[in-house]
Amino acid sequence: MVDEFNTLLLHISKDLKDDNLKNLTFLCNGVIGRKHLEKVKSGIDLFQYLKDMNKITHVDTAYLQKLLLDINRNDLAEKVSEFQSNNGYATRPIDDREQAKVKIAGDVIVDNLGKDWRRYGRKLGLNERKLEQIQLKHPYDLSEQVREVINEWKRMREDDVQADQLIEALRSCKLNYTADLVVKTLKDEGFS
Numbered sequence: 486m487v488d489e490f491n492t493l494l495l496h497i498s499k500d501l502k503d504d505n506l507k508n509l510t511f512l513c514n515g516v517i518g519r520k521h522l523e524k525v526k527s528g529i530d531l532f533q534y535l536k537d538m539n540k541i542t543h544v545d546t547a548y549l550q551k552l553l554l555d556i557n558r559n560d561l562a563e564k565v566s567e568f569q570s571n572n573g574y575a576t577r578p579i580d581d582r583e584q585a586k587v588k589i590a591g592d593v594i595v596d597n598l599g600k601d602w603r604r605y606g607r608k609l610g611l612n613e614r615k616l617e618q619i620q621l622k623h624p625y626d627l628s629e630q631v632r633e634v635i636n637e638w639k640r641m642r643e644d645d646v647q648a649d650q651l652i653e654a655l656r657s658c659k660l661n662y663t664a665d666l667v668v669k670t671l672k673d674e675g676f677s
């Protein structure tokens with residue numbers, strides 16, 4: 486299914502006009518960091534960032550469909566809808582509140598986890614091979630290693646991603662200080 490989804494994204498990317506891509510990157514301004522958006526030269530670049538952030542997956546295309554509808558590319562949104570129907574997936578609604586909580590939790594964890602990132606990754610269900618790949622991908626950047634662990638966890642969980650799961654994994658690793666910081670930050674941001 487993932488290969489078919491990538492094929493779909495490739496076809497959509499080819500069908501995007503320059504102004505479509507410009508409008509999509511504008512709409513993703515709050516979702517993807519400016520530094521990454523400046524590197525977007527094609528639809529594939531944009532889709533890869535959205536996949537890395539778990540905003541679009543082969544089972545959850547709601548955000549992609551919304552973007553395409555927002556730029557008046559109903560034809561492309563229909564292709565995505567057909568993909569979902571043909572593969573037996575129901576598009577799940579985007580839970581903005583939980584996504585915001587996961588983002589805040591992820592940011593606090595990235596800023597505070599440190600050298601225990603591999604143990605935390607194991608607790609989140611990542612295997613040693615994946616952890617090794619992450620370390621090789623970002624050999625001198627601890628923050629990016631932690632961010633990659635969280636992104637990989639989100640990819641694995643697909644439609645079952647909750648901030649409480651990140652906190653629970655911290656506590657089971659005896660990383661209570663970081664877990665408490667996440668809880669405090671969520672409370673300060675108005676989440677209970």
